[in-house]
Every structure is written in structure tokens, then in C-alpha cells.
Amino acid sequence: MLDIQFIRDNADEVQTKSQQKGYQVDVKELLRLDEERRSLLSGVESLRQKRNENTDKIKQAGGKPDEGLVHQGKLIKMELAQAEEQLGGIEEQYEKFLKAVPNMPLGDVPVGSSEDENVVAKTVGEKPHFDFEPKEHWQIAEPRDLIDKARAAKISGSRFAYIKGDLVRLQFAIMQFVMQTLGDEAVIKKLVEENGLHVSTKPFTPVLPPAMLRTAPYVASARLNAEEVTYKIEQDDLWLNASAEHTLCTMYWNEILPEEQLPIRYIGYSTSFRREAGTYGKDTDGIIRMHQFDKLEMEIFSTPETGLDEHLLAVAIQEYLVQQLGLPYQVLQKCTFDIGKPNARGIDIECWMPGQGKYRETHTADYITDYQARDLKVRTKRKNGTIVLVHTNDATAFALGRAMVAIIENYQTADGHIIVPEVLRPFMGNQAKI
């Protein structure tokens, strides 16, 4: 959530920018609730003070029940209960209004009212030329039994697949490649220097996080999209995570991290689950949009000062990874409407898919400033003793399903095979072709 003090000081700006992001919020009502809340709170606190003073008097009298003081205590208690109930009601409303306010977009985020207004920042790489009609990934993979969706539908329903054979080995190769790359300080250092960033060259630590999480931290992360998007295990108050990000960004819930530990950089791997309600009929072929997919996700905790540079580093890493695989891509600066509620800035990378004849989203990078950390209460203690909220960043390293779709379509041969990108071959026993 946003800092209430910031909202008080910049009410008009918050109202305008929320609307630019497509969120209907009532800042005026929020501020009214805020004032009411504070006035009720001071009433409650002075009643508590009275109660404590009364208790002290009884204590000083040796704990002997003095009828008058006990009676007085009873009266205060009743009054307090009433005041607390009133405060509780207002606080509940206040929090609802406060949490409805999205994060403010940074100054360079284009204003737009639909995803069509995202801006192509740059286009990189050359589209491959084929002397035959390129196929879509499923037209290649299904006949060769690398993907079996028919049987998966029988067993698990639509939007599930059995991934098989060399395609499985390809996925594991990509994973190994990413782990090696992000674990290599020389690579991080090169990207930091090339982009003129003022951040550490610390490599990423691999993490296998839990794939389920509880409601409380999930809500605090501002990443829980209602039941339409996320699977709920009702019986156990658990949700299936929709990205490793969700169990990574919540990791330091309610903690204060020593500044020397920052930045904390993780590369998490998790199977991700999404209900995809409301997408019926969209991307029904192949494995572009699945209920279950594997993903490698970067998560960074940093100081406020380095947050933006960490974001730029994450994007640089994404581009580097895609370039290494030899995939043509474009970088999209997402507009205010598309960056998402908790995010201050968002970048998408779209890889060229020759079979489909268009660019498709394969990566996202989100800079969340302190919006997520505020509710999660993830802070850092500076060397001088002051405590500030950390900034969080998350970014896709590879959504493995879509990465494979891109490889299959870009590296297809006339006879329906797939050339293995060179950087992946060491992780596939030097196999050059699938």
C-alpha cells in the first residue's frame, strides 16, 4: 500500500495517477476516514491512559479492592469498549480505501488507457528467414510427441500438457543455463558496467521456494489476485502460487534486514498455477497459456536508492538471456494502465514467434518501490540506526513454456525438427538438434 502521509500531502496527484492506472479510488473519502480514525484513536488512547492510571491507584493501595476505584474502572472499561468498537469499524473502512490505492507510476511511464498504448522502446535481433512456411510450435511438437495435450485433457482437463522427451531435456537445459548465468558475478558485473548502473555486482542465489502460501502473507504482498486467477486449497488456508515471486517476495515478511545484506538477489524456480478464468478461447493451441507452467523468477530486495537501478539491471539481464538464446525480441515500456496495481514501472519483453507471425510476451519486469514492503513490513536498518522500507523488484528470467515455444518456432527446420541454441548444447550433452 501507499504511504498515508504521501496521500495526505499529494491528494490530487494520487487521485489523478490512480485514474491513469485504471483504478477508481476515492481519495477524499480516504482522507476523511483517516481524520476520523485519528480523532477516534486519540480518544481511545486517552481512555486507556485513564484506565492505566486507575489501575496504578489500586496497585498503590496494595491491591486491596477499593469499591470506588473498582467501580470507576468498570465505567472506564465500558466506555473504552464502545470507543474501541467504533474505532475498529472506521479502521476497517480506512484500510479498505487505503489498500485500493495503487502504487504511483514513475515519471517516465507512458500514460495510457489500454495495453495498446504500451510503447515499443526498442527492437533487437533479426527475424529468421525460412524458405518454407514456418509452423506454430504445437504443429511441430505435437506430431513428434513432444507435447501431448489430448491425454492431459483426459486426465487433468484443458490447459494442461504432458511435455515429453527432448523437450523436457531442453527445459532443464534452459534452467541450467539461467542458473549458471545469474550465478556468474562476471556476467552481472559486465551488465552493471555496460548500463552505467550504481548497484552491487553480487550474483543471484538460486532458491526452490514453497509452491503454496497462506492468505495473510499473500494478501500483504499485494499479489493475490482473487479466486479467478489463483487456485485456493480451501481445506488448509493455502493458495497455489502463481509465480515463484509470490513465495519469494513474502520471504522476509515482518523482518528487518541489516543494510549490509542488501541487495538480496534470488533466482527462484517454481511450478506456477493459474486458473486463467476469463480467458476461454484465448491461446487454446499449444502451451502458450497453461494452468500449470514452470518459471524462473528474479526477486530483488534493495535499498530505496538502488531500487530503480536494480530494476534496470533485471531488464538488462532479461535482454542478455534472450540474446544468448538468439531470439529476436522487442522491449515494451508498459503504460500506466498495464503496469499493474502495486507496480511503479513495468517492462515487458516480447519474443518473435515466426509460426504465429507476431511478438508474444515472454518476460515481465516490475519495479514495486516500497509499495509491497510497506504492508509486508520488510525493512532495513541502516548503519546509522534508521529504519526504512526496502524496495522490491521482480522479473521473469524465463517462463520455460513460452521460452520453448519461442525456441521451437525460431529454430524450426523444414523437416519438422528443432535446432538447439548453441548456449544450451553443453547442458544437453552437446546435442545440436531435437
Place this chain on the structure above:
RNA sequence: GGAAGGGUGUCCGAGCGGUUUAAGGAAACGGUCUUGAAAACCGUCGUGCCAGCAAUGGUACCGUGGGUUCGAAUCCCACCCCUUCCGCCA
């Protein structure tokens, strides 16, 4: 799933209705002493929220949420987590 024991500040650990503004110890930080260091000694040492320019004052927090009471870390209820044993299991 069954049985038992536990969850207290950065850590260890006492407290089990009002002497708690949470004892004591360790770590950390500052200082005295020392050629320097160690040791010893002295001091500092949690996080929110509200008011205030500030100094400061008030208030809340002893796993979480309810309850009892004039008063709860302490008593009651529910839940969560940890440890050990049994069962089951990769």
C-alpha cells in the same frame, strides 16, 4: 492422524494475575584502562502507531485471534507453528 512438552526482545533464558517502565546472561555499539589487543569495569542497546518543529509525552506489542478481570506475558477458549515419541510416507 494419536500422545506429550513448548512458543518471551538479535540470541539464550527467568517470569505463570497488580512490585515488569520484561530479571539475568551473551552478542553488538560507545567509553575507561593498556604501547596495542584481550580481560575487567562503566554506559548504550526492540518495533509500530498518535500528538509535537523538536526535546518529549501517550499508546500498543511476550506465536495469532477471541474471552474473563478494576488490572493479563501470566487465567480460559480456538487456531497456527516448533520439538520428541508412535503411525503413515518420498
